[in-house]
Amino acid sequence: MSTVTWITARGLFGRRRFLLLLPLPALLLVLAVTSRSLGVDPSQWGPPVLVGLGLAVVLPVVALIVGTGVLGAEIDDGTVVHILTKPLPRWQIVLPKLAVAAGVTAATVAVPLYVAGVLAHSVRLGLALAAASALGALAYSALFLALSLVTRRPVLLGLVYVLIWEGLLGRFVDGTKVLSIQQWVIALADRMAPTDLLSTTVSVPVAAVLTALVSVGFTVLAVDRLRSFSVAGETS
Amino acid sequence: MTTIIAGPQTAVPTTPASTLDLAGVSRWYGNVVAVNDVTMRLGPGVTGLLGPNGAGKTTLLHMMAGFLAPSRGAVTLDGEPTWRNPGVYRRLGLVSEREAVHTFLTAYEFVLASAKLHRLPDPEAAARRAIALVEMEDAQDRRIGTYSKGMRQRTRVAAALVHDPQVLLLDEPFNGMDPRQRLHMMALLHSLGDAGRTILFSSHILEEVEQVSGTVQVMVAGRLAASGDYRTIRRLMTNRPHVFAVRSTDDRALAVALIAEESVTGVELGRDGLTVRAGDYGAFTRALPKIALARGIRVRALTPEDESLESVFSYLVGA
Numbered sequence: 001m002s003t004v005t006w007i008t009a010r011g012l013f014g015r016r017r018f019l020l021l022l023p024l025p026a027l028l029l030v031l032a033v034t035s036r037s038l039g040v041d042p043s044q045w046g047p048p049v050l051v052g053l054g055l056a057v058v059l060p061v062v063a064l065i066v067g068t069g070v071l072g073a074e075i076d077d078g079t080v081v082h083i084l085t086k087p088l089p090r091w092q093i094v095l096p097k098l099a100v101a102a103g104v105t106a107a108t109v110a111v112p113l114y115v116a117g118v119l120a121h122s123v124r125l126g127l128a129l130a131a132a133s134a135l136g137a138l139a140y141s142a143l144f145l146a147l148s149l150v151t152r153r154p155v156l157l158g159l160v161y162v163l164i165w166e167g168l169l170g171r172f173v174d175g176t177k178v179l180s181i182q183q184w185v186i187a188l189a190d191r192m193a194p195t196d197l198l199s200t201t202v203s204v205p206v207a208a209v210l211t212a213l214v215s216v217g218f219t220v221l222a223v224d225r226l227r228s229f230s231v232a233g234e235t236s
Numbered sequence: 237m238t239t240i241i242a243g244p245q246t247a248v249p250t251t252p253a254s255t256l257d258l259a260g261v262s263r264w265y266g267n268v269v270a271v272n273d274v275t276m277r278l279g280p281g282v283t284g285l286l287g288p289n290g291a292g293k294t295t296l297l298h299m300m301a302g303f304l305a306p307s308r309g310a311v312t313l314d315g316e317p318t319w320r321n322p323g324v325y326r327r328l329g330l331v332s333e334r335e336a337v338h339t340f341l342t343a344y345e346f347v348l349a350s351a352k353l354h355r356l357p358d359p360e361a362a363a364r365r366a367i368a369l370v371e372m373e374d375a376q377d378r379r380i381g382t383y384s385k386g387m388r389q390r391t392r393v394a395a396a397l398v399h400d401p402q403v404l405l406l407d408e409p410f411n412g413m414d415p416r417q418r419l420h421m422m423a424l425l426h427s428l429g430d431a432g433r434t435i436l437f438s439s440h441i442l443e444e445v446e447q448v449s450g451t452v453q454v455m456v457a458g459r460l461a462a463s464g465d466y467r468t469i470r471r472l473m474t475n476r477p478h479v480f481a482v483r484s485t486d487d488r489a490l491a492v493a494l495i496a497e498e499s500v501t502g503v504e505l506g507r508d509g510l511t512v513r514a515g516d517y518g519a520f521t522r523a524l525p526k527i528a529l530a531r532g533i534r535v536r537a538l539t540p541e542d543e544s545l546e547s548v549f550s551y552l553v554g555a
Contacts, residue, residue: 003352004353007338007341010338011340078336079336081330081336082346085325085329086322086325086354087324087325087326087355088322227320227322230303231304
């Protein structure tokens with residue numbers, strides 16, 4: 001494990017903010033288990049729990065908390081200077097942080113989604129949801145990590161993207177779905193395990209290409225912004 | 237009780253000394269000019285960067301350390317720009333003013349992480365050496381969150397020294413240190429400077445600079461106001477005219493008596509008392525009570541009017 005990964009993980013799990021990650025996945029699990037044990041038809045509870053809660057809320061919110069935390073928290077408290085005063089190419093700082101963010105998000109979200117998918121339909125759907133949400137975790141993490149370097153309010157901007165763009169506009173304006181990570185995850189999961197529970201207008205090739213583009217593009221942006229990272233003076 | 241503080245031992249560097257060059261460096265934020273056309277060259281030894289708060293010291297240090305792009309001019313370390321060039325950190329260490337440390341790590345873990353990030357061949361030995369240099373061995377296994385401000389500062393210095401940099405920049409390093417820690421830090425900087433390292437530290441306290449460094453760069457309002465040997469600058473400061481406000485039971489009689497006093501260069505009689513200009517601070521303050529006593533005048537108030545650091549610095553700008 002690289003030193004940057006180690007410090008990032010220690011910083012992430014050492015802060016209370018980490019506890020915020022737990023309630024949402026737990027809620028997803030509780031709802032899925034309750035619906036299944038009460039004998040509710042999966043076509044009734046599947047879409048709202050898997051998509052409405054799991055992919056539209058739990059995945060982006062967890063990714064937002066973690067993605068803006070791995071570097072944003074260090075920028076906020078100034079400790080980032082310790083890592084930056086080292087002769088490391090900046091990609092060697094961004095990539096480990098991205099790996100921690102995507103890994104922690106994927107682990108936190110994929111497990112409850114897998115269980116919910118199994119309960120709603122099949123092991124195949126569970127695995128598809130877990131795999132697609134892991135890819136989504138990577139894209140979201142790259143986006144939120146880059147946001148923490150281009151703005152001082154990454155959480156606010158990230159929320160605007162998740163709630164307004166994906167949540168509100170995605171529901172009423174079909175065209176915005178093409179630029180929605182949430183819709184890409186749905187398209188990819190549905191391709192891996194076709195069911196009636198998941199549906200989107202975005203095609204699989206578009207989803208795959210855009211997921212890759214966003215992941216790579218925002219990572220490159222983050223590396224470039226970190227190279228020009230400025231520390232403002234106290235009096236400025 | 238006398239405490240004798242031994243200077244920390246540092247090895248003589250085997251690599252050639254480094255030079256930090258600033259050529260016509262300016263930095264502005266919108267309409268505000270924080271640093272204005274500063275040119276200086278820093279070589280081996282300890283240099284103090286002195287100036288009142290808000291003079292642009294931190295902005296200048298950040299540009300030297302590659303954390304801020306100059307709006308105009310160039311900052312180079314041995315000919316290489318420091319901005320957007322992480323390679324310079326092999327030779328450069330920075331201790332910033334902001335008290336930013338990973339509080340969840342112990343000092344040893346923190347310094348060891350620095351050593352590993354520098355890819356040092358023996359990070360454990362380097363971390364132990366750096367911690368010993370700042371005398372933090374006893375507390376090195378406690379979490380940094382439990383430390384006093386001075387201990388955190390020393391931990392940060394250890395992390396910045398772990399790769400034995402040729403150039404060390406420190407922003408207000410004595411803040412929050414008790415007198416003993418201060419003396420130890422001063423001895424450490426001295427020994428590093430004597431060993432051929434280029435050390436620059438900023439301070440707004442003249443006495444700190446005086447005790448540590450032979451050369452001083454004085455910044456006032458973003459400009460380099462004075463540069464050179466501290467003794468010369470100190471002399472300029474002590475020889476400058478001092479202004480006092482004096483109130484007494486008989487201002488007019490006191491004014492007449494004071495103007496005959498050699499240390500007094502001018503007296504002004506106003507509604508609220510006297511404004512006295514004195515060339516020699518000590519001679520005037522010793523003479524005043526005697527003169528007043530001899531004339532049977534009671535001095536009600538004696539206030540030095542220009543003792544603020546800003547006035548001292550602005551005097552220097554004019555000198």
